[in-house]
Amino acid sequence: MTNAIELDDVSFGYDRRRPVLKGITMSIPRGQVVAIMGGSGCGKTTILRLIGGQLRQQHGQVKVDGASVRDLGREELYALRRRIGMLFQFGALFTDMTVFENIAFPMREHTDLSDALIRDLVLMKLHAVGLRGAAQLKPSELSGGMARRVALARAVALDPMLVLYDEPFAGLDPISLGVVGQLIRRLNDALGITSVIVTHDVYESLKIVDYLYFVSEGRIIAQGTPDEVRNSADPFVRQFVDGEADGPVPFHYPARSYAEELAAGAN
Amino acid sequence: MPTKPLANGLRRIGAGTIRAVSRMGFAARFFVAVLYHSPAALRRIPLTLREVYFAGVLSLVVIIVSGVFVGMVLGLQGYDTLNLYGAGDSLGLFVGLSLVRELGPVVAGLLFASRAGSAITAEIGLMKTTEQLSAMEMMAVDPLARIVAPRFWGGVISMPLLAALFSVMGVFGAYVVGVRLIGVDSGTFWGNMQAGIEFRPDVTNSIIKSVVFGVAVSLIAVFEGYDAKPTAEGVSAATTRTVVEGSLAILALDFILTVFMFRGVGDV
Amino acid sequence: MNRSAIDLWVGIFVTIGIGAIVFLALKVGNLASLDSKPSYHLEASFTNIGGLKLRAPVRAAGVIVGRVESVKLDTTTYEARVTMRIDNDYKFSKDTIAAVLTSGLLGEVYIGLEIGGDPQMLADNGRITKTQSALVLEKLISQFLFDKVSSGPGQ
Ligand SMILES: Nc1ncnc2c1ncn2[C@@H]1O[C@H](COP(=O)(O)OP(=O)(O)OP(=O)(O)O)[C@@H](O)[C@H]1O
Ligand SMILES: [Mg+2]
Numbered sequence: 001m002t003n004a005i006e007l008d009d010v011s012f013g014y015d016r017r018r019p020v021l022k023g024i025t026m027s028i029p030r031g032q033v034v035a036i037m038g039g040s041g042c043g044k045t046t047i048l049r050l051i052g053g054q055l056r057q058q059h060g061q062v063k064v065d066g067a068s069v070r071d072l073g074r075e076e077l078y079a080l081r082r083r084i085g086m087l088f089q090f091g092a093l094f095t096d097m098t099v100f101e102n103i104a105f106p107m108r109e110h111t112d113l114s115d116a117l118i119r120d121l122v123l124m125k126l127h128a129v130g131l132r133g134a135a136q137l138k139p140s141e142l143s144g145g146m147a148r149r150v151a152l153a154r155a156v157a158l159d160p161m162l163v164l165y166d167e168p169f170a171g172l173d174p175i176s177l178g179v180v181g182q183l184i185r186r187l188n189d190a191l192g193i194t195s196v197i198v199t200h201d202v203y204e205s206l207k208i209v210d211y212l213y214f215v216s217e218g219r220i221i222a223q224g225t226p227d228e229v230r231n232s233a234d235p236f237v238r239q240f241v242d243g244e245a246d247g248p249v250p251f252h253y254p255a256r257s258y259a260e261e262l263a264a265g266a267n
Numbered sequence: 268m269p270t271k272p273l274a275n276g277l278r279r280i281g282a283g284t285i286r287a288v289s290r291m292g293f294a295a296r297f298f299v300a301v302l303y304h305s306p307a308a309l310r311r312i313p314l315t316l317r318e319v320y321f322a323g324v325l326s327l328v329v330i331i332v333s334g335v336f337v338g339m340v341l342g343l344q345g346y347d348t349l350n351l352y353g354a355g356d357s358l359g360l361f362v363g364l365s366l367v368r369e370l371g372p373v374v375a376g377l378l379f380a381s382r383a384g385s386a387i388t389a390e391i392g393l394m395k396t397t398e399q400l401s402a403m404e405m406m407a408v409d410p411l412a413r414i415v416a417p418r419f420w421g422g423v424i425s426m427p428l429l430a431a432l433f434s435v436m437g438v439f440g441a442y443v444v445g446v447r448l449i450g451v452d453s454g455t456f457w458g459n460m461q462a463g464i465e466f467r468p469d470v471t472n473s474i475i476k477s478v479v480f481g482v483a484v485s486l487i488a489v490f491e492g493y494d495a496k497p498t499a500e501g502v503s504a505a506t507t508r509t510v511v512e513g514s515l516a517i518l519a520l521d522f523i524l525t526v527f528m529f530r531g532v533g534d535v
Numbered sequence: 536m537n538r539s540a541i542d543l544w545v546g547i548f549v550t551i552g553i554g555a556i557v558f559l560a561l562k563v564g565n566l567a568s569l570d571s572k573p574s575y576h577l578e579a580s581f582t583n584i585g586g587l588k589l590r591a592p593v594r595a596a597g598v599i600v601g602r603v604e605s606v607k608l609d610t611t612t613y614e615a616r617v618t619m620r621i622d623n624d625y626k627f628s629k630d631t632i633a634a635v636l637t638s639g640l641l642g643e644v645y646i647g648l649e650i651g652g653d654p655q656m657l658a659d660n661g662r663i664t665k666t667q668s669a670l671v672l673e674k675l676i677s678q679f680l681f682d683k684v685s686s687g688p689g690q
Pocket of ligand 1: 005014015020036039040041042043044047089212
């Protein structure tokens with residue numbers, strides 16, 4: 001059986017001067033929940049966009065379900081995307097629709113289900129994220145965390161075979177955080193789907209994932225099962241797990257030295 | 268070196284030209300793509316109706332009010348000038364011709380560009396900025412079919428109706444001033460107008476103009492929105508561009524169309 | 536804004552928009568008149584048509600009875616051949632006189648028909664033989680000056 005997702009030596013840059021990904025290799029087996037972790041701006045969202053075919057890598061191969069995403073035609077790509085759910089980092093809810101219509105949107109676009117059936121399905125998804133009562137609100141009336149949960153419900157609206165979560169835990173209180181984590185795990189196991197979670201939250205992800213990748217400066221610098229990660233002596237991993245500011249993962253975007261820059265301003 | 272500023276200036280002109288041409292090429296490709304996705308979009312009537320509401324119904328008030336005022340001013344000024352030559356009776360013809368041939372389509376088009384065009388650009392631009400278009404693509408729904416094409420057609424449908432309404436309101440405004448206030452005979456007013464204005468080519472050309480303007484402004488509006496830089500400034504710059512480019516396009520197209528339509532009408 | 540309210544408003548909008556186009560066509564553009572009524576053609580040749588334009592009115596006793604449909608230069612006689620479209624309701628005798636006239640000094644140029652006494656009426660594509668060309672102001676003035684000069688100053 002092929003893996004759900006396969007990245008082989010993938011390199012990508014938004015422009016030629018600054019590569020964002022430099023030779024990423026990872027394979028994500030079917031039915032697993034896999035986390036991609038890394039500092040801010042290290043290219044995690046970019047990896048998800050490559051998997052979804054919104055960006056095309058300059059080098060290497062991205063395979064989803066055995067097919068090379070870059071080489072798919074428009075129709076094939078759309079057919080593939082119909083089986084992928086994606087939670088966007090900033091929610092990306094449709095602001096001119098209610099919460100209900102947002103979740104009904106993919107169903108209305110891709111199925112001929114009756115209105116009554118769609119209503120039941122939408123309420124079911126909303127119930128799962130604890131927002132059945134907010135069905136008639138507009139996205140502008142939601143808090144950040146609520147919007148994220150709605151986006152999550154929308155991502156799984158069509159019961160996809162693969163779900164990509166970009167920061168599902170950001171902006172959630174500890175209770176919803178645990179609930180959403182469990183929800184991702186349960187959805188994954190109940191529907192037999194594959195989940196990729198991009199997150200900073202080591203603690204929460206260690207509880208639910210099967211495997212973790214650590215990305216830094218466009219490369220995978222560590223990987224392993226939760227147990228391996230917990231017991232790892234790797235300084236990168238330790239920095240993440242223990243949440244230390246200083247360590248091998250740089251906090252600063254590449255720049256001249258601070259002192260140098262201040263001195264330049266003084267002249 | 269003294270030639271340096273010159274070379275730099277030329278280089279800038281060259282770069283600007285290349286950018287403009289490539290943008291126009293991009294816009295043309297975009298237009299074809301919108302047309303390609305139109306049948307699918309038009310099959311879902313409610314989507315387009317909703318955009319007719321936003322582009323057309325919400326522009327009604329500004330079109331009606333401006334139409335009446337422009338007509339009243341035409342009535343006053345027109346009568347004054349015509350009366351100098353003892354031709355005050357031709358007021359109806361003067362007003363009708365100005366509105367039907369030029370002012371109706373052009374002024375309604377300018378108002379449409381700033382009222383509806385800017386709204387379309389801002390909406391699409393913001394959807395892009397907030398990744399709504401990306402999200403749609405990831406749901407295997409093409410934003411060109413779902414978002415862009417209905418807005419384009421909503422504008423194309425609304426524009427001729429708004430232009431006709433503007434002309435009628437203008438005639439009404441001129442009627443109020445000319446007949447009710449100044450005292451031109453009502454029969455003369457309408458009679459002169461009807462004797463001098465033909466359904467073909469005057470009214471038909473007016474409709475053709477407004478359709479062309481509708482296509483141009485709607486295309487510019489959706490293109491600028493879709494092409495906007497996904498930031499707050501990007502969207503605001505795109506909105507401005509829609510109004511500026513839309514207005515210039517209307518004036519330029521109006522000149523070209525007028526040359527083709529009315530050349531030879533007056534002469535043999 | 537829900538669906539049915541949008542539908543209602545769009546319905547109102549489209550109705551008054553189409554109403555406006557109909558108004559332009561009928562009340563402003565006069566579509567209902569001559570264009571659609573049954574009509575026939577008459578022809579006449581003039582040595583000079585002055586400022587006569589396409590679709591200029593054709594009047595009889597001041598009443599519009601038709602419009603100028605085409606104007607061509609006849610290259611054998613070098614006269615202007617004018618085709619008029621006349622409303623079927625109006626018939627004119629064979630000896631009708633057609634004249635290119637101007638309403639007022641600067642007004643519109645039209646063709647005036649003056650009916651004769653012949654009992655036979657012109658049929659479709661009939662030819663009006665008696666015509667009177669446009670008065671050209673410059674010619675009149677130069678003629679007037681010429682008369683003055685030739686009659687001599689010694690009077
Ligand atoms: N549209 C774009 N054009 C140019 N550069 C971009 C674009 N989007 C992202 N980048 C750059 O690519 C790099 C990776 O961005 P990406 O969004 O993948 O980061 P990330 O890992 O998701 O970060 P975060 O955790 O903060 O969301 C960043 O350095 C960013 O500056
Ligand atoms: Mg990101």
